[in-house]
Amino acid sequence: MAGSTRSATNRAAAAATRFSAKLRGVSDASIAWIFIAPTILLLLAINIFPLLWTIYLSFTNFRANQPGRPVRWIGTRNYERLLGSEDIWGYLQATAHFVIWTMILQIALGFGLALLINRNFRGASFWTTIILIPMMLSPAVVGTFWTYIYQPQTGIFSYIIDFFAGTGALDMIGSVTLAPWSIIIVDTWMWTPYIMLLCLAGLRSIPDYLYEAAEIDRANALQKFWYITLPRVLPFLMLAVLFRGIENFKMFDLVVELTSGGPGSTTELASINLKREAFEKWRTGYSSAFAIILFVTIFGLGNIYVKVLNKVKS
C-alpha cells in the first residue's frame, strides 16, 4: 500500500518536472497569453459579442418574439424615430430630473454628515456604522419596504408629514406630482452614506498643519472651509458625483420596485422604458438602438470619470 502511494507520488513529481521542462522552452509572452486567454475569451463571449450584435440589431427591424420573421436592414431609421420622439425625450427628462435632484441632495447631506463624523465625537464610529446601513441593503428590499412606508393610510411617512404639516394622507407613489420625489427621497436615503464615505476620505486626507497655519494667520471658520477644506475634498466630491450620476442614469431596480414607472409614465426612467420596449412590446431593433444611445452616453461619461479619477490619483 505504502509502495503504491510512493510510486504515485514519484509519477506525479516526474510529470511536474516534464511540464516545467516543457514550459522552460516557452517565452514569457506566451505564458502571459496562456493565462490571459481564458479571460479574453470570456470577455469576448459575454461583453464584446453582445455589444456588436446589439449594434447590428439596432439597424434592423428584428423582433425577438418572432424569430421566423425575415430580418430587414432599415439603416438609421430606429435612431431617427428615437431621437425625434417626444415620449423618449420625456423619459430622458424624467431621468435628468431624478439624476440632478438626487445628486444635489446626496452631496449636500453626504458632505454635511462627513463634516459631522469628522469631528470625532464620542460614539462617532457607532453612528458611522448606523449611517452606512442603507447602502448595504439590496435595492429590491429597499424598494419593497419603502412602498410600505409610503402607504397613505398606514405608512409612517404620511403619518409624520401629516403630524408636522397637517397635510392629511399623502399618496406619495400614486400622485403625479409627488411620485418623482418619492423615488428621489428613497435613492437619497440609500446612497447618501456612499457620498459621505468618499467625502470623509477626502477630509481625513487633509493634514492638520494646514489648519494650524490658517489659525496663525487668523483665518475664520468660513475661510478655513473655503480655502482648505473645500478644495481638498472637491476631487473626491467630483468622483462621487460622476459615479453616482452614471449609476442613477442607469437606475432601474429601485424605481421598478417602488413605482413601476407610474403613475402613468411620470417616473418612467429611460432604462425602464427600454425594458418595456424590449421585453413587453418586443421591438428588439428599436430597443437595441435605444440601448446603444444610452450605452454611448454612459461610455462618454465614463471617459470623463476616468479622467477625473486620474486627476484625483495624481
Next chain:
Amino acid sequence: MKRKKSAAARLFRRGPWENLATAVIAAGVFMLMQPFSLWAFGWSFSVILVGTVGFVIVSHFPK
C-alpha cells in the same frame, strides 16, 4: 541640448484635446436631457458620439 518639438507634436497634445472632447461629451449629455428644444435632443446622440470617439482617439496622443 533641447530638441525643438515639431508643429504637429505641439498641436496634438493630449491635455487640451481631451478637455475639448470632454466639453463636447458634456454638451451632448446636456442636449440629450434638456427640456427646452426637441431639435437639440435630436442632435444630442451625434454630439455625444463625436465627443466619445474623439476622446478615445485623443487619449492616445502624446502628453
